[in-house]
Amino acid sequence: MLMKVTDANSVLVFDPRGVVESANTPIAARPKKLDGLRLAILDNSKWNANKILRTSTAALEKSVKFAKVNYYVKHSFSKDAAPEMIAEIAANNDLVLTAIGDCGSCCSCCIRDSVALEKLGVPSAAIITTEFEKETVLTRAALGMQGLIPVVIDHPVSSITPAEVEARAAQVALQAPKVWLGK
Numbered sequence: 001m002l003m004k005v006t007d008a009n010s011v012l013v014f015d016p017r018g019v020v021e022s023a024n025t026p027i028a029a030r031p032k033k034l035d036g037l038r039l040a041i042l043d044n045s046k047w048n049a050n051k052i053l054r055t056s057t058a059a060l061e062k063s064v065k066f067a068k069v070n071y072y073v074k075h076s077f078s079k080d081a082a083p084e085m086i087a088e089i090a091a092n093n094d095l096v097l098t099a100i101g102d103c104g105s106c107c108s109c110c111i112r113d114s115v116a117l118e119k120l121g122v123p124s125a126a127i128i129t130t131e132f133e134k135e136t137v138l139t140r141a142a143l144g145m146q147g148l149i150p151v152v153i154d155h156p157v158s159s160i161t162p163a164e165v166e167a168r169a170a171q172v173a174l175q176a177p178k179v180w181l182g183k
Contacts, residue, residue, distance in 0.1 A: 022144035023144050042096055046099070048100065052157060060177070080116070086117060089117060104132075114150075
């Protein structure tokens with residue numbers, strides 16, 4: 001936070017805009033291809049996250065032959081995944097797809113989980129909605145991983161029809177491979 005001193009009575013005035021200072025941490029090395037890799041699905045237990053993730057996985061499997069798909073569920077969308085869960089995911093998977101960031105705390109937690117996995121060498125695609133792109137930019141800057149690109153789908157997610165779930169999954173299927181491959 002920036003401070004200014006006035007001449008009158010030496011009163012401090014704080015600038016509420018603040019400054020984010022962090023070292024830039026590179027994202028994990030990207031694979032050359034996706035076929036044959038193990039995919040982790042990290043569900044943050046938000047409304048419709050499971051539907052989006054399962055439908056997205058089915059859409060991705062039309063063009064990618066994953067060796068295995070492993071499912072994990074966090075029991076709070078407003079908390080980071082437990083370090084033990086992050087370690088288990090990193091030890092048993094080559095890629096991660098996590099969702100959903102369509103609100104304040106769940107969006108930042110999805111990004112924080114992805115950053116933790118990227119630091120352990122696992123390329124991660126965090127699904128967020130259009131309404132929270134700016135928050136994601138700030139979160140990635142604050143965490144020092146601006147190179148982590150999210151998968152951005154239409155907002156909202158919590159109150160959508162099955163046809164809208166399919167449409168969001170199609171958006172994921174187009175973007176997630178690019179995120180994982182670094183394209």
